[in-house]
Amino acid sequence: MSKFLIAPSILSADFARLGEDVDAVLAAGADVVHFDVMDNHYVPNLTIGPMVCQALRDYGITAPIDVHLMVKPVDSLIPMFAKAGASIITFHPEASEHIDRTLQLIKEHGCQAGLVLNPATPLSCLEYVMDKLDVILLMSVNPGFGGQSFIHQTLDKLKQVKALINASGRNIRLEVDGGVNVANIKEIAEAGADMFVAGSAIFNQPDYKAVIDEMRAELAQ
Ligand code: DX5
Ligand code: ZN
Numbered sequence: 201m202s203k204f205l206i207a208p209s210i211l212s213a214d215f216a217r218l219g220e221d222v223d224a225v226l227a228a229g230a231d232v233v234h235f236d237v238m239d240n241h242y243v244p245n246l247t248i249g250p251m252v253c254q255a256l257r258d259y260g261i262t263a264p265i266d267v268h269l270m271v272k273p274v275d276s277l278i279p280m281f282a283k284a285g286a287s288i289i290t291f292h293p294e295a296s297e298h299i300d301r302t303l304q305l306i307k308e309h310g311c312q313a314g315l316v317l318n319p320a321t322p323l324s325c326l327e328y329v330m331d332k333l334d335v336i337l338l339m340s341v342n343p344g345f346g347g348q349s350f351i352h353q354t355l356d357k358l359k360q361v362k363a364l365i366n367a368s369g370r371n372i373r374l375e376v377d378g379g380v381n382v383a384n385i386k387e388i389a390e391a392g393a394d395m396f397v398a399g400s401a402i403f404n405q406p407d408y409k410a411v412i413d414e415m416r417a418e419l420a421q
Pocket of ligand 1: 341342343346347379398399401
């Protein structure tokens with residue numbers, strides 16, 4: 201896998217023609233499909249579940265699918281998403297009674313596992329599970345909606361998490377989600393992120409390739 205991964209959030213895609221839109225964004229150079237699952241309980245919005253993930257696989261999408269679970273409880277959905285073709289499954293620690301068990305469950309089902317930290321969630325929940333993490337996702341907005349502005353304090357938090365990852369000696373992806381765009385992607389990368397979720401910044405533009413190319417150009421500087 202390359203150093204930097206661009207993961208368009210399909211929350212901002214055209215749900216009426218989702219397969220085509222996901223195909224288009226991958227053809228435009230995206231690396232990973234970011235799949236936002238919201239339950240109107242853990243977050244105040246309702247989106248898509250395992251059937252839609254399966255539908256994308258059946259449509260022929262072969263790129264990694266990064267399932268971001270904003271649901272509570274978490275565990276019952278993990279086998280379903282693994283079966284439906286998820287590659288990575290991440291969840292919020294507040295939404296699981298037993299964080300270590302949930303991480304193990306994801307791995308037992310053959311997926312990469314990660315924790316998602318909201319803007320106000322402290323880093324302490326990472327302490328005893330670093331050995332089980334493939335991804336750490338820092339939310340740079342409060343979860344629930346696309347199109348919000350990047351919360352600037354995330355930059356400091358990214359630096360702290362990057363130091364923890366370096367100290368662990370493990371190869372853990374540092375993903376950032378919310379308000380990422382061409383104008384800020386470079387400073388986010390400089391703070392330590394290597395996987396960038398972007399929804400509205402990509403799907404709200406007519407030319408996905410132009411946006412992704414601009415993001416890569418920023419990352420290459
Ligand atoms: C928010 C979601 C994000 C979001 C990103 O809860 O997890 O993935 O859709 O959208 P933008 O890039 O528009 O902030
Ligand atoms: Zn997300």
